[in-house]
Amino acid sequence: TLKLHDVNQTSFQSALDNVRNLVGSPLAGIDDQEMVDTRPITNALNDLISLDKETGKRGNPVYGNLPRKFNIAVSGSRDDFAHTHINDIGLQPCANAETGEMGFNVVLGGYMSTKRVAESVDMDMWIPATVDAAICLSEAILRIFRDEGSRNNRQKARLMWLVEEKGVETFKAEVVAEMDSYKRKGIPTHYPSQKQSTEPFERRDLLGVHAQPTEGLFRVGVHVPAGRISVDEARAIASLADSYSDGEIRLTVEQNVILPNVKAEKLDALLAEPALNNDSRLGVQPGNIIGNMVSCTGAQFCPLGLIETKAPAERIMKKVDARVEVPKQLRIHWTGCPNSCGQAQAADIGIMGGPAKKLNPETGKMVAVPGCQIFVGGTIGESGHLSLEPYKKGIPIEDEILVEELVEIIVSQFNGKLKH
Numbered sequence: 001t002l003k004l005h006d007v008n009q010t011s012f013q014s015a016l017d018n019v020r021n022l023v024g025s026p027l028a029g030i031d032d033q034e035m036v037d038t039r040p041i042t043n044a045l046n047d048l049i050s051l052d053k054e055t056g057k058r059g060n061p062v063y064g065n066l067p068r069k070f071n072i073a074v075s076g077s078r079d080d081f082a083h084t085h086i087n088d089i090g091l092q093p094c095a096n097a098e099t100g101e102m103g104f105n106v107v108l109g110g111y112m113s114t115k116r117v118a119e120s121v122d123m124d125m126w127i128p129a130t131v132d133a134a135i136c137l138s139e140a141i142l143r144i145f146r147d148e149g150s151r152n153n154r155q156k157a158r159l160m161w162l163v164e165e166k167g168v169e170t171f172k173a174e175v176v177a178e179m180d181s182y183k184r185k186g187i188p189t190h191y192p193s194q195k196q197s198t199e200p201f202e203r204r205d206l207l208g209v210h211a212q213p214t215e216g217l218f219r220v221g222v223h224v225p226a227g228r229i230s231v232d233e234a235r236a237i238a239s240l241a242d243s244y245s246d247g248e249i250r251l252t253v254e255q256n257v258i259l260p261n262v263k264a265e266k267l268d269a270l271l272a273e274p275a276l277n278n279d280s281r282l283g284v285q286p287g288n289i290i291g292n293m294v295s296c297t298g299a300q301f302c303p304l305g306l307i308e309t310k311a312p313a314e315r316i317m318k319k320v321d322a323r324v325e326v327p328k329q330l331r332i333h334w335t336g337c338p339n340s341c342g343q344a345q346a347a348d349i350g351i352m353g354g355p356a357k358k359l360n361p362e363t364g365k366m367v368a369v370p371g372c373q374i375f376v377g378g379t380i381g382e383s384g385h386l387s388l389e390p391y392k393k394g395i396p397i398e399d400e401i402l403v404e405e406l407v408e409i410i411v412s413q414f415n416g417k418l419k420h
């Protein structure tokens with residue numbers, strides 16, 4: 001049997017004060033709007049971080065003990081599927097106005113936590129979209145962060161705090177000096193961030209069936225409710241991939257699956273597969289309310305969770321879907337506590353575990369019950385902004401109450417229409 005490491009997968013360094021899993025574009029290489037194929041870059045960054053240069057094996061002490069955890073996102077198109085604005089390093093594709101060369105504007109310091117939620121700041125730097133440049137930049141930032149980031153207070157240890165302590169300009173100057181000191185060829189460090197095209201652009205849909213640039217090939221986005229799959233469902237997806245997409249499966253940050261390179265003549269057969277129809281949880285047309293829902297691990301398995309998330313999300317979203325329809329895809333995110341792994345602040349509607357009170361009819365007293373606060377209006381993509389203040393607080397996590405609240409928000413804020 002193949003081991004994970006033989007197929008370039010690893011669970012090493014996926015937690016603790018490490019660089020977490022790299023995020024790239026789920027449409028890399030199959031996209032007519034692609035600006036950068038993120039795959040070689042994310043693979044090389046993954047090797048930089050998790051491969052021990054001396055032994056050639058996974059598990060790398062060089063970046064194994066950072067001041068705090070660290071995320072890198074490499075975006076491949078104007079959709080920003082990788083969510084650069086909430087990662088410690090975000091690479092946003094943009095051509096150089098002077099040379100025409102494709103490259104990245106660099107943004108820094110985005111993160112979420114209980115104490116603070118921060119959007120990235122512009123580093124005012126452009127680098128070419130090459131593996132060498134992305135490695136050089138990341139190495140320099142990680143070296144400075146590792147050696148100079150604060151290790152005194154874990155609440156103030158993420159990269160943003162170091163950037164703020166030094167000031168963005170000084171931080172940038174130090175990164176540039178570090179990069180230049182490596183004396184690698186062909187990596188210009190003097191360009192400020194470049195202007196992004198102002199042509200109108202609409203962020204694209206990852207679910208459902210979409211033609212690829214190559215005639216006769218399609219990508220098929222499959223919805224996985226709340227990002228949870230059983231062993232049987234995982235095997236079913238693997239079989240679909242073997243039969244229809246040359247064994248390839250792509251994962252999206254919305255916790256869904258894409259089967260790429262499906263041949264036109266096989267599309268109907270794929271769409272008729274039992275694994276995607278009838279009472280299967282998986283499907284290709286989940287609709288606008290359910291399709292882009294996201295859920296964190298939640299209290300069932302996470303020691304920090306204040307509420308359960310995945311099971312209630314799946315159940316409650318179905319009930320909401322039965323009550324209301326919306327003209328556009330809605331992004332509804334569930335997160336079990338203010339650490340916001342489910343990124344409630346980036347969602348159209350974000351549900352975050354928190355305290356609530358409810359009247360006990362027998363005693364006539366208010367009692368503490370599991371509850372949530374709801375964020376509304378976070379945006380993603382090119383001009384993405386987080387919604388930092390809750391729209392509502394202290395709502396008990398009970399199906400009827402929450403369904404009513406969500407239906408009301410969808411109707412009043414997102415042009416929802418009640419179904420009859």
Ligand code: HEM
Nearest residue numbers: 069086111112113114297301302303304339340341342343
């Ligand atoms: C694959 C995606 C993710 C999974 C499965 C996940 C899961 C978890 C779990 C299980 C914990 C609790 C760890 C413990 O036992 O202490 C945790 C902690 C935490 N997560 Fe996530 N998470 C994910 C993504 C994210 C993202 C995207 C963010 C930020 C937006 C985030 C922010 C945090 C924070 C702030 C904590 C508290 C502990 C710490 O800061 O290290 N997580 N996560």
Ligand code: SF4
Nearest residue numbers: 296302305336337341
């Ligand atoms: S947001 Fe969810 S997964 Fe993250 S720490 Fe809280 S309960 Fe756990």
